[in-house]
Amino acid sequence: MATVTMRVFRGDPKGGDFREYKVESGVGMVVLDLIHRIQATQAPDLACRWNCKAGKCGSCSAEIDGKPRLMCMTRMDIFKPGETITVAPMRTFPLIKDLVTDVSYNYEKARSIPPLRPKPPEPDGTYRMMQEDIDRIQEFHKCIECFLCQDVCHVIRDHEELKGSFAGPRFFIKVAGLDMHPLDTREDRPEFVRKQAGVGLCNITKCCTEVCPEHIHITDNGIIPMKERMVDEFDPVLWVVRKLRGAGKPSA
């Protein structure tokens, strides 16, 4: 057991500041354990979201020492002994209180995406899909909707005025997953990504990929293929070339 100094943001939309808490850490502990310990012993009203505490639900997103991370998957032993650890809410979203932010932007974007329009099933009422045809989409389906990619994306983070016309990395892979879905029959997804989702604003700095706790290749496997699809839509020659070559393989 060692005493650790945690600098945790306390406040609401009216204002706030970091407050220091000295708290005991133990073997194998993660940042969320210490936040819980602060709640139980020093600050019962310290607000944070969490559910599974296993990196599966994506609720406990925060900025730890400035880096977007899940508190439940950030082990205390990655920090130097004696180091003060700073925990702040995701900066991109409006603050509700302490570490809790209003992430409704993401739920609005989710709703704007046209749903799957499946083709008719086989005569026996079921579908056939080959594993190799769904591998890449299954990668996108690993997304736990922690919104860390949305938090770090500079288009959303620094351009309030673009929020209306930009869906963000989480939803680019959502659309990409639908576009690549073997059962989907919609033809208008590239147009949606260009016009409503604003993928053109992404300049592929890969910040989203770097912070993804599920290690999804958001940029390489999701965003870049969508950008290419957009181009294909405009350029019939390129479209034919790509069709003949076949779709690119996932990079991992």
Next chain:
Amino acid sequence: MATAGGYETHEHDVIIIGAGGAGLRAAIEAAAQGVSVGLICKSLLGKAHTVMAEGGVAAALGNVYPEDNWQVHFRDTMRGGKMLNNWRMAQLHAQEAPDRVLELERWGALFDRTKDGRILQRDFGGHRYARLAHVGDRTGLEMIRTLQYHAIHQSIDVYMECKLERLLQDDNGRVVGAFGYWRNTGQFVVFKAKAVVLATGGIGKAWRITSNSWESTGDGHSLAAWAGADLIDMEFVQFHPTGMVWPPSVAGLLVTEGVRGDGGTLKNKAGERFMFNYIPEFFKSETADNIEEADRWYEDKSNRRTPDLLPRDEVARAINTEVKAGRGSPHGGVFLDIASRRPADYIRKRLPSMYHQFKELAGVDITKEPMEVGPTCHYMMGGVRVDADTTAATVPGLFAAGEVAGGMHGSNRLGGNSLSDLIVFGRRAGLHAGLYAKNFGGQLSVSAGRLEDLAREALEPLTRTGGENPYALQAELQDTMHTLVGIIRTESELKEAITRIAVFKDRARKVRVEGGRTYNPGWHTALDLSSLLTVAECVTRAALERTESRGGHTRDDHPYTDDQWGKVNVVVRLRDGGIRLSREPLPEMPAELRALVQERK
């Protein structure tokens, strides 16, 4: 409402409390009836406990073993539940699960595939054939995301981070809504509705070592009981045999049964595959009694099943015994070894999230070394007594589906049968709540005085002087349930637990929290104590009542299964502020189904 600063009101034909698999599926079906639907969740949408389900969804699709069918699934489910299941629920579940899984695929779910492009199925405990449709070991995530993205395009109003404290009833006792608060503002809200579906999940947060999140505080069980509805089978709590045991901060975190389904075995510290020493008479004819046959079974189902995949109650008890006898692992569990039995690539492909979880949180590479595992509180078999076909509870206007409903799983649930339960009975709940709402006559009337009382009561923890810390009280309750109402129970300890719970109830009335109403977890924890204490007491009293051992209820002082107890449910009712218990006969199973169940392997 001067005291409470007012409340907002929403009105729907049907409200659904809980937005995990059952709640989402119920909302989709209710919306399909053309009624107005409100879906209310305690967390953000998509974060409910379903997201943590790992191994798969059980459905007799027959894709891997064409000889599988609903009859075999029904038989396995009834035998796994030690015959205490509501037979009609088990039948509907086995019959309808395949259609519900295929429906998810139509809505975009991508399950792992067989070589010919069908849905792949994996082995799990207590299932005769490989039956679990899955996506690696993150099946629950795929299911909840599919349902969530389907639901948001239906006509459903979603209310997030809203906790409901009480159901509202009219003068005729009909459930006509619910009262609660927004977690982010602390302001009160009233939902008026012609029908209410409970889909609130489990009660695992009443125990210390648990695979359940903060949400599993028995809300729906308590809401129903407080409204006068019957609960059944409350003594049956499932301890999953394999939770993480080390480091302490992750103790209880689930390790999917899929590890054993895919070839992993349990070993004690001597390296012995001890499960061969724990095959009960009831499962002898279908369980391999030697290593060679057990290992052949994975590929050839003409062999008997490995005892590593006995139902969960059997495996959890066996691990408990090994550890108590001093044959456990260094941190008080046993070893679960897949590293020496399957290639690293296979393990990473089949169990990616287990690989990730052990690597990141325990520093263990499961492709190279064994895991340390031990029992963790996982699932509540007992719950709201419902009509099998309609999911209607015993008070009018109330329906229940998923973990909060009782009966489907009898005394012990088979792995994989929960995700299928959610979608089969979630759909039925939405359908029948919708039909009930269409036929609803009269006005939706709720008493203003009642709302005033509820609001005042809810605010008390914020205004008391001095008093108890809600977190500390919750932790003491968890310790009590863990040490006195755990896997192995005995009369004196259960009585001690009842005494302590009475003291906790008294102390809960003195809880004090700092801060205001805006997103205040201390206040939320204080308010959750009433449901936690209610379910803790229901479980303990029912456990004291049932003087036999069966499924998820093991009595040290009554170690045998008693045929007389096999004919009755323990029914729990709240009357005049106290718990009343009664033993009531199980529904009579038709002869043709009885024949299926009695069939030897």
